[in-house]
Amino acid sequence: MDAISRAGSIDAASESDEFGDDEPLDEPVEGEDDELETIADAAFELLAERQEIVGAAYPFSVDGSLLTADDGAVTSPYSFLAALTHFGPLFDGTLEGSSLFERLSAAALVEYLGGPASVRSFNFGFPRPETLRSFRQAIDDLCEKMGEGGGDAGRMKASDMKDAGLDLAAWVPFGDGRLNQLSVFGQCAAGQNWRSKITELQPSHFCRSWMLDPPALSPLAAFFVPRQIGEPNWEIDARHERQILFDRLRIARLLGDLDEELAERCASWTAAAIG
Known part of the structure; x- marks a missing residue:
């Protein structure tokens, strides 16, 4: 084309x-x-x-x-997001598309908050790396990296949990080791049922449920979709309290030079999807 x-x-x-x-x-x-x-x-x-x-x-x-x-249009992040919207994250029978979308979303959020020099991020979504197989391990690791939360609270049964709606987190540390910092918890929705998930993640409830000592400043929520949300829906969807909305246009605009491995995997997924 x-x-x-x-x-x-x-x-x-x-x-x-x-x-x-x-x-x-x-x-x-x-x-x-x-x-x-x-x-x-x-x-x-x-x-x-x-x-x-x-x-x-x-x-x-x-x-x-x-x-x-x-x-290079077909290898661009924008084209990956467009292909993911059209073909769906499971077109190849794997979770590769969803996983790549979560990583792109995290990169966009980091850029939005100020860039990798001052912002830290954590990919929480399921499936996780081998080193963080369990939900409780992921909670412990997130809290350790944030310097807040106190680790897994052990209050609720977690054996059947995957990510409890949390796919990624980003925060802006002061570097002084003290409590109270800006943080954002994000959920990604790549499928056609995305609208039913738009208020699913409630960061304050997540922290109270799963963390021993929730962050001093409750995280904001962010919601990521690979599609463009047009008018008049944008006016409605963008007004959820304490939630930042990222659609295809915002994500693509924010993404700078991607990690080479991530860029190559996104390009390969797009090429396979569009044939």
Whole structure:
């Protein structure tokens, strides 16, 4: 897909929408030429909006009635997010897509809070590395790294827990070893049922339930989705109290130079998804 004309966007709507989305632009339309032209105009208005918001991280160029893929577009983080939205995280029968999305989300959150020089992060989501197989081990490790929380409280049965809604955490330490620091707990939702999860993670409740001594300053919540949340839904979804919303546009805009291993795995997943 090097370039798509305005007329071509009607017959290849999923291409003009970068692998598709859950927005009505992908639905087949029957009608007169003026109706088709209206749909094409709407599609290119959406693409232009994405280009403006994402900026240099947007891997396509929109020029009037033409959409052009930049060099390396298919290997870009934006294209991974678009492919993940369209094909779903389980298209290959593994959890690879979800795991990569959690890592990208953590990288975006770190950048948002100030960058890796001053921000620390922790990937909590299931499945975990071999060294952190159990839920309780992950709680202990998170608390140790944050310098708050006191470790696993042992109050509740954890044998059937995976991540209890927590996929990642990031915090901004002062470096003085004392309590009270800004922290954010995040949940990622890559599937079609994402909206049902938007208020699932409640950081204060999570800390009271699982930590021996919850952080002095309760963490904020963040919610990450690989799709674009458009109007009017954004006005509704963005108003949940103490929750920061990250959709595809925000995540892609925030991502700078990725870890080489992460970038290669995302590019490989995208290539396999789009064939």
